[in-house]
């Protein structure tokens with residue numbers, strides 16, 4: 001399963017306690033090390049500013065360094081959905097969804113693969129972690 005990960009409103013600038021965000025990111029790195037991609041305006045074709053963005057957060061520096069080597073860059077011009085590989089199962093963690101992106105997801109019958117993060121919800125990181133754990137379990141049962 002591919003994981004697409006936004007930064008602002010997901011890993012940074014959120015009401016969730018930092019230890020919950022750490023736990024979420026650690027879980028992703030441990031369980032999806034080969035299939036996690038940045039999907040954020042901090043990462044485009046010409047540049048990858050994800051490390052700098054994450055260093056400018058409350059996350060521990062060593063975790064940021066590990067995430068920076070493990071999570072792969074992605075590239076999109078206008079719509080984040082342009083960077084998504086629809087041939088593979090995926091979950092996309094983001095605090096936003098443009099109407100045009102929603103239409104793309106709907107046309108491909110995968111609107112539910114977008115998990116809308118609410119940065120103002122202190123339970124958000126916990127909820128995302130629970131979602132990923134459940135999906136991991138479902139996948140394990142399917143194959």
Ligand SMILES: [Mg+2]
Pocket residue numbers: 006007008009010094095096
């Ligand atoms: Mg965001």
